[in-house]
Amino acid sequence: MTSRIQYNNPQQAEALGLPYHYEMVSDAKRVTPFKKAIQKVCKGKRVLESGAGSGILSILAAKAGAKKVYAVEIDPKVARFAEANIRKSGFQDRIKLIRKDIFKTTLEDLDDEKVDVVIAENLSTWQVTEPQIPILNYINKNLIKQDGARIPALIFNYVELAQSQYQFENAVEIRTHYFGFTGVKKPRILSKRQLFTTIDLRQQNSLRINRSIKIKIAREGTLNSLRLTSPLQVYDGINFESSDSLMPPVIIPLNKDVHVIKGDMIQLDIRYSYHTNWDAIRCRAKLIN
């Protein structure tokens, strides 16, 4: 589907239209945990949303009793869409739409007072393509009270060792990263799921990752790929695993195949920067028995 391909290609973000937002607002697996968190924390609070899109989460915050919601959206076309939805919701007095880049949003835009809650769904698997981390760094430094609530609060980046199929019908070979959308053939998993990084969105986080971990092989196979996932703690006790429109598993190829048996130890070296693209992630797997 075009919107999915574009979703994972931030260079084309401005070209995204309603199909992308339809996919996101209709995905109850994605919206429900955000709605629950919003209902838990927004009542009586001043709320900032980064990347309002259709306006759905800002409208839910107003519905939950937020005192004031500041909905920031960079894309003028999308902002017009949000504006229409906010008007239809009847909450236009409590939601201020700010047509700006979040990085250019100042306290002045927020009526000269830091907010109590930030909602930001600028997420992608392992934060590779979307700007969640730089955005939260900016908001933490400039726009939110120190003890304010972040929705989501924590991101857990996990990795599994995997065997993917890259040969099809003995005729075609495609060795690329791919998204584990519903219906896409699943890789064979060769290890337990292991935590790679935990990101606390209340803190300033470095934009570059360079880390090695060791993982034990649980079953024999050909190690040729890594399966990456990013479950969230949206808020205390409210969790999100993955959905087709938000952080599907991403399977990335290793540059060579390694035959492994149960009990083998693999050292994984991974280097990348947030808010780049999947071709820029560097991964190496080494047998270290």
Ligand SMILES: C[S@@+](CC[C@H](N)C(=O)[O-])C[C@H]1O[C@@H](n2cnc3c(N)ncnc32)[C@H](O)[C@@H]1O
């Ligand atoms: C993944 S969508 C989420 C939309 C909506 N919050 C939702 O949950 O349905 C992210 C939105 O953030 C906007 N966005 C991306 N970068 C931004 C920036 N630097 N400042 C403001 N908005 C931004 C995009 O245009 C897009 O509408």
